[in-house]
Amino acid sequence: MTEDSGRFSRCCPYGPEGTPLRWAPTLRLGPNVIPWIGSGHLYRSVGVTFNESSTTTMAIEAWFMDESNEDQRLPHKRNPNEPVSLDHLAEIGVLYWNLNPKDYENDEELKKIREARGYNYMDLLDLCPEKVANYEEKLRNFYTEHIHADEEIRYCLEGGGYFDVRDKDDRWVRIWIKAGDLIILPAGIYHRFTLDTSNYIKLMRLFVGEPVWTAYNRPQEDHPARKEYIKSLTENVEVPLAAH
Numbered sequence: 102m103t104e105d106s107g108r109f110s111r112c113c114p115y116g117p118e119g120t121p122l123r124w125a126p127t128l129r130l131g132p133n134v135i136p137w138i139g140s141g142h143l144y145r146s147v148g149v150t151f152n153e154s155s156t157t158t159m160a161i162e163a164w165f166m167d168e169s170n171e172d173q174r175l176p177h178k179r180n181p182n183e184p185v186s187l188d189h190l191a192e193i194g195v196l197y198w199n200l201n202p203k204d205y206e207n208d209e210e211l212k213k214i215r216e217a218r219g220y221n222y223m224d225l226l227d228l229c230p231e232k233v234a235n236y237e238e239k240l241r242n243f244y245t246e247h248i249h250a251d252e253e254i255r256y257c258l259e260g261g262g263y264f265d266v267r268d269k270d271d272r273w274v275r276i277w278i279k280a281g282d283l284i285i286l287p288a289g290i291y292h293r294f295t296l297d298t299s300n301y302i303k304l305m306r307l308f309v310g311e312p313v314w315t316a317y318n319r320p321q322e323d324h325p326a327r328k329e330y331i332k333s334l335t336e337n338v339e340v341p342l343a344a345h
């Protein structure tokens with residue numbers, strides 16, 4: 102047991118860490134082929150009824166964080182709570198699906214997402230001291246505000262954790278990820294991650310091509326991915342305005 106996990110103990114009760122799996126080359130899409138899947142999928146997955154087979158799954162919960170310096174694994178909601186909607190998350194480029202975590206090996210919906218967005222790389226990460234080298238250091242790095250040159254795609258299979266992302270006004274939005282939640286953070290968004298009080302998470306990591314996990318800590322205003330991301334925020338506002 103490590104010092105960090107003492108307070109909220111629950112350490113990896115599960116089997117050995119999976120090895121990276123790759124899809125057959127026929128399923129591999131070119132790096133530039135990352136089509137938008139469409140709002141139908143996105144919304145159906147969060148429980149709003151559309152056509153076909155709608156499921157009544159719960160949407161993830163997100164909220165603006167308080168300013169307290171208490172343990173990062175606590176929820177840090179404001180009082181009263183200030184929830185953040187999925188629309189608000191979509192505006193800053195954060196995408197979300199709710200899938201069946203028990204069926205991740207055969208899930209057709211997951212397959213469709215991977216094919217459409219070109220996620221040919223996949224591995225599993227069991228975040229617990231017994232299975233992760235330099236566990237404490239990794240957790241510290243995850244919780245240091247950073248960006249990546251690529252999307253960060255994480256699918257929670259067990260346990261839970263918080264992804265904190267900065268919104269347009271640089272406020273921290275806390276997104277609670279639990280089993281079944283697949284989240285995509287766009288390249289260039291400032292974010293960080295922490296376990297929640299369950300103190301355990303099993304994540305699937307997806308990527309287009311050879312994975313690069315390099316984190317660039319804030320400030321990164323001159324990083325190409327950051328500039329591109331800032332540009333996309335303004336473009337996303339202009340499109341609906343132009344349509345009116």
Ligand SMILES: CSCCC(=O)C(=O)O
Nearest residue numbers: 243253255293294304316
């Ligand atoms: C444990 S995955 C989330 C942490 C993170 O932001 C990262 O890996 O870059």
Ligand SMILES: [Fe+2]
Nearest residue numbers: 249253292316
């Ligand atoms: Fe990250």
Ligand code: NI
Nearest residue numbers: 341342344345
């Ligand atoms: Ni309008």
